[in-house]
Amino acid sequence: MEKRVVFRSAWLPYALVAPQIAITIVFFFLPAIQAGWYSFQLQDAFGERTQFVGLANFAALFRDSNYLHSFQVTAFFSAMVAGSGIAISLLLATMADRVIRGALVYRTLLIWPYAVASAVAGVLWLFLFAPSIGIITFALRSIGINWDWVLQGDQAMLLVVIAATWKQISYNFLFFLAGLQSIPKSLIEAAAIDGAGPGRRFWTIVFPLLSPTAFFLLVVNIVYAFFDTFGVIDATTQGGPAGATQILVYKVYYDGVKAADLGGSSAQSVILMVIVVALTVVQFRYIERKVQY
Amino acid sequence: MLARTTAVMVALFAGSAQAQTEIQWWHSMTGANNTGVNELASRFNASQKEYKVVPVFKGSYPESMTAAIAAFRAGNPPHILQVFEVGTATMMGAKGAIVPVAKVMADAREKFNPKDYLPTVTGYYSDSKGNMLSYPFNSSTIVFYLNKDAFKKAGLDPEKAPRTWKELSAAAAKLKASGQECVYSTGWPAWMHIENFSAWHNVPIGTKQNGMAGTDTEFSINSPLHVRHVSMLGDMAKKGLFTYSGRRNEAEARFASGECAMVTSSTGAQGTIRRTAKFDWSVNFIPYHDDVKGAPQNSIIGGASLWVMAKKPAADYKGVAKFFSFLSTPEIQMFWHTSTGYVPITQAAYEMTRKSGFYDKNPGAELAVKQLTNKAPTANSKGLRFGNYVQGREVIEEEMEAVFGGKKTAKEALDDAVRRGNEILRKFEAANK
Numbered sequence: 088m089e090k091r092v093v094f095r096s097a098w099l100p101y102a103l104v105a106p107q108i109a110i111t112i113v114f115f116f117l118p119a120i121q122a123g124w125y126s127f128q129l130q131d132a133f134g135e136r137t138q139f140v141g142l143a144n145f146a147a148l149f150r151d152s153n154y155l156h157s158f159q160v161t162a163f164f165s166a167m168v169a170g171s172g173i174a175i176s177l178l179l180a181t182m183a184d185r186v187i188r189g190a191l192v193y194r195t196l197l198i199w200p201y202a203v204a205s206a207v208a209g210v211l212w213l214f215l216f217a218p219s220i221g222i223i224t225f226a227l228r229s230i231g232i233n234w235d236w237v238l239q240g241d242q243a244m245l246l247v248v249i250a251a252t253w254k255q256i257s258y259n260f261l262f263f264l265a266g267l268q269s270i271p272k273s274l275i276e277a278a279a280i281d282g283a284g285p286g287r288r289f290w291t292i293v294f295p296l297l298s299p300t301a302f303f304l305l306v307v308n309i310v311y312a313f314f315d316t317f318g319v320i321d322a323t324t325q326g327g328p329a330g331a332t333q334i335l336v337y338k339v340y341y342d343g344v345k346a347a348d349l350g351g352s353s354a355q356s357v358i359l360m361v362i363v364v365a366l367t368v369v370q371f372r373y374i375e376r377k378v379q380y
Numbered sequence: 381m382l383a384r385t386t387a388v389m390v391a392l393f394a395g396s397a398q399a400q401t402e403i404q405w406w407h408s409m410t411g412a413n414n415t416g417v418n419e420l421a422s423r424f425n426a427s428q429k430e431y432k433v434v435p436v437f438k439g440s441y442p443e444s445m446t447a448a449i450a451a452f453r454a455g456n457p458p459h460i461l462q463v464f465e466v467g468t469a470t471m472m473g474a475k476g477a478i479v480p481v482a483k484v485m486a487d488a489r490e491k492f493n494p495k496d497y498l499p500t501v502t503g504y505y506s507d508s509k510g511n512m513l514s515y516p517f518n519s520s521t522i523v524f525y526l527n528k529d530a531f532k533k534a535g536l537d538p539e540k541a542p543r544t545w546k547e548l549s550a551a552a553a554k555l556k557a558s559g560q561e562c563v564y565s566t567g568w569p570a571w572m573h574i575e576n577f578s579a580w581h582n583v584p585i586g587t588k589q590n591g592m593a594g595t596d597t598e599f600s601i602n603s604p605l606h607v608r609h610v611s612m613l614g615d616m617a618k619k620g621l622f623t624y625s626g627r628r629n630e631a632e633a634r635f636a637s638g639e640c641a642m643v644t645s646s647t648g649a650q651g652t653i654r655r656t657a658k659f660d661w662s663v664n665f666i667p668y669h670d671d672v673k674g675a676p677q678n679s680i681i682g683g684a685s686l687w688v689m690a691k692k693p694a695a696d697y698k699g700v701a702k703f704f705s706f707l708s709t710p711e712i713q714m715f716w717h718t719s720t721g722y723v724p725i726t727q728a729a730y731e732m733t734r735k736s737g738f739y740d741k742n743p744g745a746e747l748a749v750k751q752l753t754n755k756a757p758t759a760n761s762k763g764l765r766f767g768n769y770v771q772g773r774e775v776i777e778e779e780m781e782a783v784f785g786g787k788k789t790a791k792e793a794l795d796d797a798v799r800r801g802n803e804i805l806r807k808f809e810a811a812n813k
Contacts, residue, residue: 131812132473133474135477151800219625235624328781329778329787347470348768348807
């Protein structure tokens with residue numbers, strides 16, 4: 088017996104996927120091709136004079152020590168955002184999974200931050216941590232910590248990592264909670280009867296069963312940290328101080344949108360695209376092998 | 381039916397024939413300045429029937445510029461676009477996208493004499509032959525704000541504002557000793573401590589008259605004087621005498637709240653300070669190094685100017701010219717100057733404001749004009765014109781932050797700023813050949 092649904096029509100399946108493909112072409116492939124094309128060009132801001140310059144835009148980028156530095160910044164930032172985002176949300180999800188009374192309230196509150204726009208999240212944390220008026224700044228000062236992220240690069244990095252992670256925790260939480268709820272209770276009970284403590288049960292049963300979710304979230308979170316965080320950065324540090332929070336995508340945005348340097352910005356976005364494609368391939372080839380479906 | 385359709389169409393045509401020509405004006409003015417812009421447009425619209433100026437707020441300066449670039453590429457730019465001073469070179473380079481103001485005025489046969497305007501203001505927006513390219517709408521400069529109450533508390537004479545950096549450092553130490561947490565801070569670090577610093581001491585920011593004489597310019601901000609100044613700020617930061625607040629006007633709020641006792645920032649801050657400060661304060665000339673010959677020279681302007689965009693129907697430009705003539709009248713200039721804190725751009729408006737007695741009540745408002753016209757501008761103090769300076773200024777600010785944060789010495793940072801900045805200038809030169 089064939090269990091799969093088979094389309095007998097020659098055109099219906101294509102018609103059904105056509106809208107999705109059309110959206111992908113218009114909003115992904117065409118802009119990507121255009122960025123590729125612009126990356127070989129030198130244009131003035133208004134597009135009056137366009138010259139083909141080959142790889143000059145790329146060469147200029149790699150001559151710039153600050154651009155090279157922003158690779159390190161991006162790697163650190165992404166690892167922190169994806170790592171702490173996944174760890175914290177896993178902890179919260181396992182906690183929320185055990186709550187019996189008022190579970191819905193906890194869940195709703197934990198999912199809430201996801202509805203907040205990046206820029207708004209940035210401004211929120213900006214106010215809390217503002218060097219002169221922030222509440223948290225005040226608290227930190229009173230215990231003797233000189234909180235001044237406007238000049239201290241490490242503190243600025245901490246600020247943007249917190250703001251970017253906070254926003255993503257809800258999303259991760261949702262997936263982990265769904266994953267936890269699909270684990271049969273009988274498995275865990277059986278382990279408990281055999282004498283396995285909560286820690287042992289988590290690492291030998293729950294975590295392996297959650298690994299497909301965790302893997303999916305790893306990919307999504309890294310893409311998020313690479314692309315979707317420029318709103319947070321723009322609203323808070325704007326890449327400063329001295330480039331300490333200048334991640335690759337923020338520079339793409341700054342050079343292209345604010346400074347009207349289309350060629351340079353496109354070259355950067357091509358490099359960024361290559362990195363993310365490579366990262367995703369690596370993740371699927373090497374990490375996915377360790378995942379148990 | 382046909383008759384009715386025809387009647388409607390005739391009515392429509394008649395309507396459009398009588399309708400006013402709309403002049404689109406994209407700007408970035410917020411708060412009290414936005415109210416001022418709308419007031420200017422409605423006064424102009426009430427003064428005549430042919431044209432109707434429609435001001436549209438398009439976000440921050442870089443945002444409205446980006447919007448206009450996109451609109452131009454799509455073939456439908458606004459008539460008038462407000463562009464901040466750092467975008468000047470980019471606009472000048474876009475020869476097919478803009479119409480020089482001098483040409484707009486000449487074509488419309490509007491009376492227009494560049495000599496009526498303040499030289500420091502017009503110099504910034506004119507080409508090397510003296511033709512005015514954009515209309516200097518809102519010009520500010522940087523001044524030195526001082527909290528008199530804090531000075532009193534520290535045992536300093538509040539009527540004697542520090543005139544030199546040496547005096548400022550001495551006063552800063554006393555303020556610190558009196559328990560003042562933030563002693564000195566600054567808004568717009570590159571505009572203050574590189575651009576205005578250079579003009580005030582009559583040293584070049586870049587070759588080729590600060591880029592005004594050609595796009596083959598190079599930065600010269602790693603001179604011994606620049607290094608000495610930035611290194612002094614770095615030392616002050618280490619001793620807690622200088623608090624860095626950020627790249628924009630964050631320091632202004634810290635002054636208005638009383639947190640910082642001395643701040644250098646835009647003249648545009650006066651409105652806010654007047655409203656919120658609960659202490660006695662004064663506006664003063666920015667400090668200088670008294671061992672530099674010729675200092676103080678004159679400060680340079682910031683703010684924005686109005687650019688006329690190309691690709692509009694020829695008849696519309698007459699309306700634009702009429703609007704600029706209207707803006708230049710002393711009454712209108714005085715209204716704009718006194719309600720915003722931007723400087724008056726014509727001599728006549730300056731005289732008129734003085735006679736009205738406004739400066740007796742607001743001495744700070746006149747000080748900006750005096751500082752801008754302190755001496756006749758030189759090649760070093762006329763202004764600056766660097767391509768892609770949105771990026772260039774960012775590089776300078778990044779490097780200054782590295783010094784204030786103790787990551788680099790002033791020499792290393794300014795050398796890096798020059799090297800990275802020149803890279804950006806070469807790219808602009810290549811793109812605008």
